[in-house]
Amino acid sequence: MKTLMRRVLDTLLPPNCLACDTPVEDDGQFCLACFRAANFVSAPMCVQCGVPLPYAAAAGAGGKCGRCEAVPPAFTQARAALRYDDTAKKLILPFKYADRTESARGLARLMRRPGADMLAAADVLVPVPLHKARLRGRRYNQAALLALELARLTRRPCVPDALVRQKHTAPLERMSLMQRQAELHEAIRLRPGFAVAGKYVLLIDDVMTSGTTANACAQAMLAAGAKRVDVLTAARVADPRFE
Ligand SMILES: [Zn+2]
Ligand SMILES: [Zn+2]
Incomplete structure (x- = not known):
């Protein structure tokens, strides 16, 4: 029934x-x-x-950037x-702030390739949480929409409310790394009853900036006994040191 409705709507x-x-054949696609x-x-x-590097030698001996x-x-x-x-902003900002929730499908499809190994191996997909106050304003957590769409595409389990942001954190964009870490300290907790012990968790978000939020989520899950935490995002802010 849903697919029939969709087909009717697609024709209209x-x-x-x-x-x-630009019109395209199927939704969730880019035009050429x-x-x-x-x-x-x-x-x-x-x-x-x-983080994208300008040339291979910009990484250390272990292949890691200086910060890692x-x-x-x-x-x-x-x-x-x-x-x-x-170009990425043209997709992600309306998805985040303007109710373009249908973009979740297309973004999730784009995330499948870079996340293929992690999606195949992870026990559970978990979105980065929004604070309740922000969730009320926006009505949906864009990271949860991506996680649910990826779970549907790859048939992996997803627990959209596994993590809780208990403090209304100030916007992190203008803070230093130290300030971000202090702001997020204790801000992210596991929902009581979410059994993460021994599990390989794949954390999902729309944009990764410094990685501080993802790191705080990973710390909370590892402290509760998770075996491993990886992160998959739709977009990645380049490191200004390498621009
Ligand atoms: Zn286009
Ligand atoms: Zn790194």
């Missing part, structure tokens, strides 16, 4: 490109021009946090589909 309203208004303009994250990148070498994150590996540039 042909699907548009994820990033612009946007696909060409999209900047996919590719090697060389840090083996741990996945100096202060190793709690997660084992982070990967992303797109570089967070103007």
Whole structure:
């Protein structure tokens, strides 16, 4: 019934490109021009946090960026589909703030390739949580929509409310790494009853900036006995040191 409805709607309203208004064959796709303009994250990148590097020698001997070498994150590996540039913003900002929830499908499809190994091995998909106050304003957690869509595509279990953000954290964008860590300290907790012991968790988010939020989530789950935590995001902010 749902597919029939969808087909009827598709005939009436042909699907548009994820990033612009060009009609495309199936929803959750880029038009050719946007696909060409999209900047996919590719090697060389840090083996741990996945930050794109300008050249392979920019990584240390272990293949890690300087930041991961100096202060190793709690997660084992982070990967992303797109570089967070103007094309990625055209997809992600309306998804986050303007109710373009149908973008979850297309973004999840883009995340399948960089996340293939992690998606195949993970025991459970868990989205980065939003604080309740922010959830009320926005009505949905964009990370949870991505996690549910990925779970559907790959038939993996997903626990959308496994993590809880208990403090309304200030926007992190303008803070230093130290300030971000202090702001997030104790802000993320496991929902009581979520049994994470011995599990390989794949954390899902829309954009990874410094990785501080993902790291706080990973710390909370590892402290509760998770075996391993990886991170998969739709987009990745490039390291300003390498721009
Ligand atoms: Zn387009
Ligand atoms: Zn790194």
